[in-house]
Amino acid sequence: MSERFRTFAGTLLEANDALVSAVDPMGMEVILPVSLQQSLGLPEHAVLAFSGESADGWYRVMLESDWLERFGGLLAEHGKVVRLPLSASAVVAPSNPERVLEHQLRLNNAVYRLQGVEESWTRCILHTFRYSAVSDEKRDGLVWTGRNLSNGAVLDEWVDVLSSAARAELLHEIAEPGKKRLALEHCPEAETEEEWGRLTQRLVPSVVHRHLHAFLSGLHRRQQRDLDRLHGYHTDLRQEVFARMAAARKKGEEKWEEERQRGKLRLEAVAREYHAKAADLWEKYALTIKVEHTQSVLLESRVIRFRLLIKRRKGERLFHLDWHPTTRQLELPPCEAGLPFGAERMVCDDALHVVSVDGLASCAGCDKPFCRACHPDKCPRCGRWHRQRQGDASAGDHPI
Numbered sequence: 001m002s003e004r005f006r007t008f009a010g011t012l013l014e015a016n017d018a019l020v021s022a023v024d025p026m027g028m029e030v031i032l033p034v035s036l037q038q039s040l041g042l043p044e045h046a047v048l049a050f051s052g053e054s055a056d057g058w059y060r061v062m063l064e065s066d067w068l069e070r071f072g073g074l075l076a077e078h079g080k081v082v083r084l085p086l087s088a089s090a091v092v093a094p095s096n097p098e099r100v101l102e103h104q105l106r107l108n109n110a111v112y113r114l115q116g117v118e119e120s121w122t123r124c125i126l127h128t129f130r131y132s133a134v135s136d137e138k139r140d141g142l143v144w145t146g147r148n149l150s151n152g153a154v155l156d157e158w159v160d161v162l163s164s165a166a167r168a169e170l171l172h173e174i175a176e177p178g179k180k181r182l183a184l185e186h187c188p189e190a191e192t193e194e195e196w197g198r199l200t201q202r203l204v205p206s207v208v209h210r211h212l213h214a215f216l217s218g219l220h221r222r223q224q225r226d227l228d229r230l231h232g233y234h235t236d237l238r239q240e241v242f243a244r245m246a247a248a249r250k251k252g253e254e255k256w257e258e259e260r261q262r263g264k265l266r267l268e269a270v271a272r273e274y275h276a277k278a279a280d281l282w283e284k285y286a287l288t289i290k291v292e293h294t295q296s297v298l299l300e301s302r303v304i305r306f307r308l309l310i311k312r313r314k315g316e317r318l319f320h321l322d323w324h325p326t327t328r329q330l331e332l333p334p335c336e337a338g339l340p341f342g343a344e345r346m347v348c349d350d351a352l353h354v355v356s357v358d359g360l361a362s363c364a365g366c367d368k369p370f371c372r373a374c375h376p377d378k379c380p381r382c383g384r385w386h387r388q389r390q391g392d393a394s395a396g397d398h399p400i
Contacts, residue, residue, distance in 0.1 A: 002026055002050045002051055003026070003050075005050055005061070005063060006022075006026060006028055006048075006050040006061075008071075009028065009048070009050070009061065009067075009071065010022070010028055012071055012074055012075070013030055013032070013036065016033075016035070016036055016074055017033050017036075018030050018031065018032050018033065018036055019031040023047060025051065026049065026050045026051035027047055027048065027049050027050070027051075027058065028047070028048045028050065029045075029046075029047050029048075030042075030045075030046055030047075030048060031044060031045055032044055032045075032046070036074075039070065039073055039074060040070050040074075041070070042059065046059055047059065048060075048061045049061065050062075079295065080293075080294070080295055080296065081295070081296045081297075081298065082295065082296070082297050082298065083297075083298045083300070084166035084167070084169065084297055084298070084299055084300075085166070085169055085299070085300045085301075086162075086165055086166055086169055086299055086300065086301040086302070086326060091119065091302055091303070091304060091325040092325075093117050093119070093304045093323070094304070094323060094330075097114060097117050097306060098114060100306075100323065100330050101114060101306065101308075101321075101330070103330075104321070104329075104330045104331075104332065104333070104343075105308075105321065105330075105333055105345070106343055106344050106345060107310070107345055107346065107347060107354075108344055108345070108346050108357070109312070109346050109347060110310055110311060110312045110346070110347035111310075111311050112308045112309065112310050112311070112319075113308065113309045113311070114306065114307070114308060115307040115308060115309050115318070116307045117304060117305070117306055117307070118304070118305050118307070119302065119303075119304060119305070120302070120303055120304075120305040120322070121187065121300065121301070121302055121303065122148055122149070122150045122187060122300075122301055122303050122305075122322055123148075123149045123150065123187050123188065123189070123298060123299065123300055123301075124146060124147065124148050124149065124155055124162065124298075124299040124301060125146070125147055125149055125190065125191060125296055125297070125298050125299070126144060126145070126146045126155070126159050126162060126163060126296065126297040126299065127144065127145045127146070127199070127204075127293065127295075127296050128142060128143075128144055128293075128294045128295045128296070128297075129142065129143050129144075129145070129204055129208070129291050129292065129293055129294065130142055130291070130292045130294050131143060131208045131211070131212075131289060131290065131291045131292075132289070132290045132292075133208075133212055133215060133287060133288070133289045134287070134288045134289075134290075135219055135284075135285055135286065135287045135288070136219070136222070136284055136285055137215075137219075139212060139215045141211055142294075143204065143207045143208055143211055144156065144159040144160075145159070145199065145203060145204065145207060146158065146159045146162065147191070147195075147199075147334075148322055148331055148334075149187060149188045149189075149190070149191065150187050150188070150320070150322070151319070151320055151321065151322070151334055152195070152334035152336065153321060153322065153331040153332060153333060153334045154331065154332040154333075154334060154335075154340045155331055155332075156207070157332070158324070158326075158327040158329065161326060161327050162299060162301075162324075162326055162327070163297060165326045166297065166299050189298075190298070198338035198376075199338070200291075200293075202338045202339065203338060203339075203340070204291060205289075205291070206339075206341070208289065208291060212289075216287075219285060219287065222285070223281065223285040226281050226285075227278065227281060230274065230277055230278060230281065231274075234270050234271075234273065234274040237266075237270045238267060238270055241263045241266045241267055241270070242263070244259055244263065245259050245260055245263045247259075248260075301324065301325075301326065302325065303322035303323060303324055303325070304322065304323040304325070305320050305321075305322055305323075306320060306321045306322070306323065306330065307319075307320050308320060308321065310347060310352060310354070312347045312349060312352055313349065314349050315352055316352075317352040319354065321333060333345050333354060334354060335354065335355050335356040335359050336353040336354055336355055336359075336373040337353065337355040337356065337358075337359030337371065337372035337373040337376070338359075338372075338373075338376075339355070339356045339358045339359045339372065340356055341356055341358060342356055342357060342358075344356070344357050345357075346359070346360045348360060348371035348373065348374060350371060350374050351371070351373070351374055353371055353373035353374060355371060355372060355373055358372075359371065359372045359373060360372070363379040363381065363382060363384055363386065364384060364386065365379060365382040365384035366379060366381050366382040366384070368381050368382075372386075
């Protein structure tokens with residue numbers, strides 16, 4: 001890790017006009033311009049040590065110190081959006097395209113016909129998001145999502161493979177400067193505002209929720225255990241009050257009336273205490289999830305394009321999916337409603353949108369199915385709003 005950290009620091013400092021020279025063992029001599037001196041809190045000439053042992057006068061740079069924050073200040077927004085090319089060499093199409101389609105494309109209420117297979121180019125975008133979930137415990141992590149910008153197809157399963165291939169290609173391009181880049185026509189440069197909103201409002205929260213499944217299950221279990229214990233304790237207090245009232249009834253009407261008044265006050269006090277402590281538990285286990293976009297990588301890749309004709313009762317539509325030579329897989333079909341969960345897809349009647357099963361589900365109000373791509377916010381028949389927050393970690397409660 002120290003060697004990689006030193007390489008990263010040297011590259012970053014050189015990019016900011018510093019002079020850098022390696023000094024063994026695990027040291028680095030630098031001459032810094034005025035701007036870097038102020039940002040890093042270093043003199044013009046310094047020697048940085050990236051190991052536990054260092055000579056007198058050297059500045060120790062460790063992962064456990066504040067140096068990551070200093071280097072983060074130098075990076076700022078640089079590198080947040082990166083464009084990387086994949087290999088431009090010719091690719092060989094699958095020998096049996098129909099069989100590939102049978103395994104990857106499943107339309108529950110429509111049919112498709114393969115119109116042709118051809119070599120083409122596309123742009124893919126890979127997003128990295130950092131999440132932080134805080135309750136009685138804390139969980140941090142990263143999630144990745146990937147999309148083909150030409151058709152919105154899902155690439156989440158192959159983000160690591162595509163990223164590794166892109167980095168290798170970039171190193172090869174640096175080693176061979178002057179390499180020509182081909183211009184891609186009729187392919188978007190980036191996601192539209194609508195697509196970005198759908199990604200951040202629906203897809204990313206759902207992906208984060210799946211990553212936190214074990215954490216949320218444990219949170220719910222601990223909360224329910226504490227609620228059960230609290231409910232049991234106050235139930236016992238209520239039973240004691242009822243037992244005293246039953247005993248007082250045997251001693252006569254006067255004793256019964258006196259104990260009944262006292263019991264009523266005790267029951268009210270028990271209920272107030274229960275609800276107050278239950279509210280404290282809800283606050284203790286309240287969950288806050290923060291998601292932050294960290295980086296987007298735009299990949300330019302040669303693909304094998306499967307051109308399809310999708311047929312539904314009231315019409316037909318041209319569509320395409322891409323076979324990626326890097327993964328040697330046909331991409332998952334998109335959900336144009338922004339809910340690409342599961343492998344099955346359906347086609348709506350109105351605009352022939354390709355959506356997931358959830359994207360053509362029935363309305364909770366009128367029980368009539370409708371397309372979430374055509375009507376993203378509410379049911380067109382009854383007007384019921386259907387967009388809900390993802391990742392609800394609520395737990396049950398006990399009445400008292």
